[in-house]
Amino acid sequence: MKATHQVAFCAVVLLAAGFGASRLSSRESAPGAPQKNAAPAAAPQSSVERGRYLVENVAMCEECHTPRDSSGNLDESRRLQGAQIWIVPVHANPNWANNAPALAGFGGYSDDQGSDVLEKGVGPNGENIRQPMHIYHMNHADAQAIIAYLRSLSSAYPQ
Numbered sequence: 001m002k003a004t005h006q007v008a009f010c011a012v013v014l015l016a017a018g019f020g021a022s023r024l025s026s027r028e029s030a031p032g033a034p035q036k037n038a039a040p041a042a043a044p045q046s047s048v049e050r051g052r053y054l055v056e057n058v059a060m061c062e063e064c065h066t067p068r069d070s071s072g073n074l075d076e077s078r079r080l081q082g083a084q085i086w087i088v089p090v091h092a093n094p095n096w097a098n099n100a101p102a103l104a105g106f107g108g109y110s111d112d113q114g115s116d117v118l119e120k121g122v123g124p125n126g127e128n129i130r131q132p133m134h135i136y137h138m139n140h141a142d143a144q145a146i147i148a149y150l151r152s153l154s155s156a157y158p159q
């Protein structure tokens with residue numbers, strides 16, 4: 001029994017040594033090659049960057065919160081500064097919101113209020129957000145990243 005343990009222990013040590021050596025040699029043979037555990041190039045570097053990625057590429061907040069020009073294109077000079085809603089429901093919906101408020105600067109909301117909107121779909125007035133705004137169920141880190149990003153934008157909102 002004891003001998004088996006010693007053999008097993010030796011095997012572990014040898015394996016570990018071999019692993020270390022092979023890592024070393026692979027690094028030596030390919031200097032400058034990307035390391036296995038290096039972050040992928042496109043990975044967001046900070047909370048603000050992650051928030052920007054979520055806002056622009058995943059949750060598409062701009063589709064409703066940025067006004068459009070006369071051709072219906074997003075007016076990037078007024079990015080996330082609040083907009084009239086241009087989509088209408090197929091079936092009449094008395095609870096439909098016609099306006100999406102400004103988000104740039106996020107001056108009108110505390111972090112907790114922002115979290116409630118993005119994690120629970122509840123507005124600062126304690127009521128469910130009206131359509132066509134989505135009821136998002138984001139995780140806390142994503143919501144915080146979005147809030148950090150919105151706060152980093154220059155604001156058109158009274159602070």
Ligand code: HEC
Nearest residue numbers: 059060061064097099100101117123124129130131132133
């Ligand atoms: C499909 C359109 C749409 C999209 C996409 C959208 N919103 Fe909205 N948002 C609205 C509308 C409409 C309202 C107003 C809702 C209301 O009056 O109840 C609103 C309201 C809000 C409010 C204010 C809630 C309140 O009660 O004061 C916040 C904050 C908000 N949106 C943040 C976001 C963020 C952040 C994103 C992206 C993650 C986003 N929205 C994406 C349409 C949208």
